[in-house]
Amino acid sequence: MTFPLTINTASTAETELFGVEVAKKILDDSSLPRFIALYGDLGVGKTAFVRGFTSALAPSARVKSPTFALVNEYKGTPLSVFHFDMYRIADEDDLYSIGFYDYRDRGGVILVEWSENIPYALPEEYLSVSIEKDLDKGEDDRCITVKLITNTEDSHLC
Numbered sequence: 001m002t003f004p005l006t007i008n009t010a011s012t013a014e015t016e017l018f019g020v021e022v023a024k025k026i027l028d029d030s031s032l033p034r035f036i037a038l039y040g041d042l043g044v045g046k047t048a049f050v051r052g053f054t055s056a057l058a059p060s061a062r063v064k065s066p067t068f069a070l071v072n073e074y075k076g077t078p079l080s081v082f083h084f085d086m087y088r089i090a091d092e093d094d095l096y097s098i099g100f101y102d103y104r105d106r107g108g109v110i111l112v113e114w115s116e117n118i119p120y121a122l123p124e125e126y127l128s129v130s131i132e133k134d135l136d137k138g139e140d141d142r143c144i145t146v147k148l149i150t151n152t153e154d155s156h157l158c
Helices: 012-028 046-057 092-097
Strands: 005-009 035-039 071-074 081-085 109-113 126-133 142-149
Touching: 005 012, 012 046, 012 126, 012 142, 035 046, 046 081, 046 109, 046 126
Parallel strands: 035 109, 035 126, 081 109
Antiparallel strands: 005 142, 071 081, 126 142
């Protein structure tokens, strides 16, 4: 698996399986960033991707959307997963109040839903995962694009 990469999935299970594959790639390649910015509309499958990703690191974790908690932690081996939801984040003060910057120093993998709400807080290098519905193919079909982003690239094209 090399990036950029675009795949199509036809079910939630396929989206989860792709999340597993990305997690394995990050575990196998220590040069890849441990920060994943997720992009996509409500109900597109961001949490399904995170559920699959997390299952590779913390198999017993019950992944759910952190919409109201803002962050969920999943203890894993060899890395823990920190799953953020930035839907309700209004500004950088909110990020500080939830300890966002402290999590970046903890050595786990950070997955952030609604990353478009915090472009100013994204690290210099990260993986961008953009998920879009492909209703021309079917109700559950998705187009998922993963890109390695540096400061100079646009992160969410499908």
